[in-house]
Amino acid sequence: MQVAVFSTRSYDRDFLTRANAAGRHRLVFIDARLDAATVAAAAGSRAVCVFVNDRLDAAVLRELHALGVRLVALRCAGFNNVDLRCAAELGMAVGRVPEYSPHAVAEHTVALILTLDRKTHRAHARVREGNFALEGLLGFDLQGRTVGVVGTGRIGQCFTRIMAGFGCELLAFDPHPDEGCRAAGVRYVELDELLARSDIVSLHCPLTPQTRHLIDAQALARMKPGAMLVNTSRGAVIDTPAVIDALKSGRLGHLGLDVYEEEADLFFQDLSGEVLRDDVFARLLTFPNVLITGHQAFFTEEAMAAIANTTLANIDAFEHDGQPAHPVSIERLA
Numbered sequence: 001m002q003v004a005v006f007s008t009r010s011y012d013r014d015f016l017t018r019a020n021a022a023g024r025h026r027l028v029f030i031d032a033r034l035d036a037a038t039v040a041a042a043a044g045s046r047a048v049c050v051f052v053n054d055r056l057d058a059a060v061l062r063e064l065h066a067l068g069v070r071l072v073a074l075r076c077a078g079f080n081n082v083d084l085r086c087a088a089e090l091g092m093a094v095g096r097v098p099e100y101s102p103h104a105v106a107e108h109t110v111a112l113i114l115t116l117d118r119k120t121h122r123a124h125a126r127v128r129e130g131n132f133a134l135e136g137l138l139g140f141d142l143q144g145r146t147v148g149v150v151g152t153g154r155i156g157q158c159f160t161r162i163m164a165g166f167g168c169e170l171l172a173f174d175p176h177p178d179e180g181c182r183a184a185g186v187r188y189v190e191l192d193e194l195l196a197r198s199d200i201v202s203l204h205c206p207l208t209p210q211t212r213h214l215i216d217a218q219a220l221a222r223m224k225p226g227a228m229l230v231n232t233s234r235g236a237v238i239d240t241p242a243v244i245d246a247l248k249s250g251r252l253g254h255l256g257l258d259v260y261e262e263e264a265d266l267f268f269q270d271l272s273g274e275v276l277r278d279d280v281f282a283r284l285l286t287f288p289n290v291l292i293t294g295h296q297a298f299f300t301e302e303a304m305a306a307i308a309n310t311t312l313a314n315i316d317a318f319e320h321d322g323q324p325a326h327p328v329s330i331e332r333l334a
């Protein structure tokens with residue numbers, strides 16, 4: 001089967017080619033992001049393989065359908081960038097990679113927390129300049145701190161286990177509490193209580209209409225003064241201008257981001273040397289207590305291999321049975 005692979009980077013090509021070693025499918029690698037301007041590149045393919053910032057709105061899906069595309073194979077877990085209702089109406093199947101390495105994302109979250117806390121990025125830069133002063137590098141012990149986890153699915157569960165190992169007290173908010181977490185001592189509370197009591201709030205919920213701007217000005221006002229907020233879920237779970245206000249006022253003590261609401265125009269490309277046109281993002285970069293990575297939490301060898309293998313399994317299953325191995329159905333919108 002011919003598959004148009006959009007938003008291809010060198011590592012996607014490597015891992016997908018390895019997973020397709022038997023040559024079962026003809027993978028056509030396209031650097032560009034899938035959107036209304038690039039959709040024509042899918043001509044001749046029965047499937048498109050896409051990532052987090054490809055835009056599969058109704059117009060793009062209709063165009064894909066007209067070109068003969070019948071499968072959308074997401075090489076990620078989230079599916080907020082696909083109009084599932086429209087795909088169902090058109091009879092197009094949508095598959096995803098529900099689990100690749102929750103450890104990769106949970107461990108990156110911890111990397112952000114430890115770096116913000118102990119300021120190792122700043123210390124490294126100082127030591128390289130021969131500056132061994134400690135002023136400005138004061139951190140805090142994680143042991144005994146309260147960590148609030150919003151969303152205890154696969155990644156949230158992994159994250160709670162790691163933070164329990166540091167000796168943290170764990171609070172969680174999730175409309176579907178996990179019994180394993182409860183048994184391990186995680187206490188489920190309402191979101192307001194979690195925000196009010198946590199020294200660190202970490203977001204691991206999907207982006208849905210309910211979670212869009214879940215962390216807005218009101219939520220930030222409820223947080224403990226000086227607390228740390230970490231988002232490795234999806235950018236729009238946070239209202240970024242409200243977070244900037246909270247940083248300016250000093251109410252928010254630290255911010256760690258791996259995702260950003262308007263990341264589609266920035267992330268996964270080398271823009272060094274170009275003028276940064278996003279004023280909100282530029283403002284975020286000015287804070288010494290903000291640490292941003294460009295949606296790399298998933299980016300480990302194990303996760304990339306699992307993503308490639310599951311994506312190929314979705315394409316195989318669709319070819320044989322007309323359904324991907326891990327379908328995303330319209331019910332998941334509910």
Ligand code: NAD
Nearest residue numbers: 078151152153154155156174176204205206232233297298
């Ligand atoms: P999951 O589906 O296993 O878990 C999500 C959890 O969030 C579920 O337990 C669900 O009940 C809960 N949830 C739903 N609505 C909620 C709400 N309003 N408030 C609180 N909790 C809510 O998903 P996962 O594999 O753990 O991934 C979580 C999210 O992480 C994904 O949706 C994706 O957006 C993001 N993600 C980011 C990266 C990255 O590289 N930064 C990689 C993978 C996933």
